[in-house]
Amino acid sequence: xxxxxxxxxxxxxxxxxxxxxxxxxxxxxxxxxxxxxxxxxxxxxxxxxxxxxxxxxxxxxxxxxxxxxxxxxxxxxxxxxxxxxxxxxxxxxxxxxxxxxxxxxxxxxxxxxxxxxxxxxxxxxxxxxxxxxxxxxxxxxxxxxxxxxxxxxxxxxxxxxxxxxxxxxxxxxxxxxxxxxxxxxxxxxxxxxxxxxxxxxxxxxxxxxxxxxxxxxxxxxxxxxxx
Numbered sequence: 001x002x003x004x005x006x007x008x009x010x011x012x013x014x015x016x017x018x019x020x021x022x023x024x025x026x027x028x029x030x031x032x033x034x035x036x037x038x039x040x041x042x043x044x045x046x047x048x049x050x051x052x053x054x055x056x057x058x059x060x061x062x063x064x065x066x067x068x069x070x071x072x073x074x075x076x077x078x079x080x081x082x083x084x085x086x087x088x089x090x091x092x093x094x095x096x097x098x099x100x101x102x103x104x105x106x107x108x109x110x111x112x113x114x115x116x117x118x119x120x121x122x123x124x125x126x127x128x129x130x131x132x133x134x135x136x137x138x139x140x141x142x143x144x145x146x147x148x149x150x151x152x153x154x155x156x157x158x159x160x161x162x163x164x165x166x167x168x169x170x171x172x173x174x175x176x177x178x179x180x181x182x183x184x185x186x187x188x189x190x191x192x193x194x195x196x197x198x199x200x201x202x203x204x205x206x207x208x209x210x211x212x213x214x215x216x217x218x219x220x221x222x223x224x225x226x227x
Contacts, residue, residue, distance in 0.1 A: 003059045003082065003223040004031045008049055008075075010066025010089070011039050011152035012124055012133070013145065020212025025219065031056075035071075039152050042070055042097070042159020049075035056080055059226040063219055064089045065208050066182065067156060070098050076165030083222040084169050087208055087215055088176040091190040092161045099158045101186070110180040121151035132180045134206040141209065166194040172222045173198045174207065174215060181205040197221075 005025055007018045015034040025032050035052050037045040049071055053060060059082040064072035069089025076084050090098050105111070113128035124133060129146035137145070173191035175198050177184050182205065191198045199218050201207065208215045 002030060003061045003226040004033065004056045005061050005063060005219055005223065006049070006052060006056070007032065007034045008062070008064040008068035008071050009035070009037065010064070010068045011122070011156065012149045014150050017145070017206070017209050021208055021215050021219070024212050024216035028220065030223065037071065039067065039150055039156045041153055041155035042074060042161075045071045045156060046074040050078055053078045053080050061085060061219055061223045061226065063087060066090065066205065067098055067152070070159065070161065073164050073166060074161050076169055077163050081165065081169060082226040084166055084171040085219050085222050086171060086173045086191070086196065088174055088179050088182055088187055088205060090182070091166060091173075091194050093164045093193075094161055097158050097160050098156070101190070105183055105186055109183045112181045117154055120154050122154065122157065123149050123151065133204065134209065135178065135180065135204040136210040137204065137206050145206070170225065171196040172218055174218050175200040176203045176205065176207045178202050179205045
């Protein structure tokens with residue numbers, strides 16, 4: 001039985017962005033599930049992800065993009081998860097949150113254009129969305145992504161990991177060298193800390209949209225270790 005792939009999106013977006021990765025993986029015969037998290041809180045998103053994992057028979061490769069890395073770090077302790085794949089993603093340790101890791105970003109580097117919270121939720125500046133999040137996505141697609149943002153809850157940003165799955169599960173990391181949301185230096189530091197197998201590629205934060213084949217290839221490498 002080949003591994004089932006479970007894809008977890010990050011903040012400001014929903015699971016529809018995984019379509020290209022989904023198509024690439026299903027074309028190769030993989031069973032793929034996409035978690036639609038509301039991104040209101042880390043605890044709720046991890047619980048929603050575990051609910052999907054409960055429905056699957058056999059081993060799972062759990063994949064997270066951006067904030068989704070925090071979700072898979074928490075939900076990845078599920079006994080069906082055999083491997084973790086971080087796609088230019090946050091990889092917090094126990095007691096850390098995405099907010100903790102944001103605090104380590106170099107002050108002189110590109111800063112995510114996150115607007116001040118409104119009613120407990122965050123958005124990216126629409127005018128800066130393409131440059132920071134989706135620089136290698138078509139202008140039309142980037143505009144749609146900017147205008148269809150999902151509110152990102154402060155409880156998701158500040159949600160603390162209770163147990164980091166990467167301590168016990170093998171992990172892979174897609175290091176994206178032109179990301180202007182999570183600095184490449186911070187990606188490298190997180191990947192090294194979790195002991196991940198690293199693949200490096202040029203591209204933007206929206207690498208899963210712009211280069212789904214690159215993302216799918218890394219996921220397949222992780223899945224091959226579970227057969």
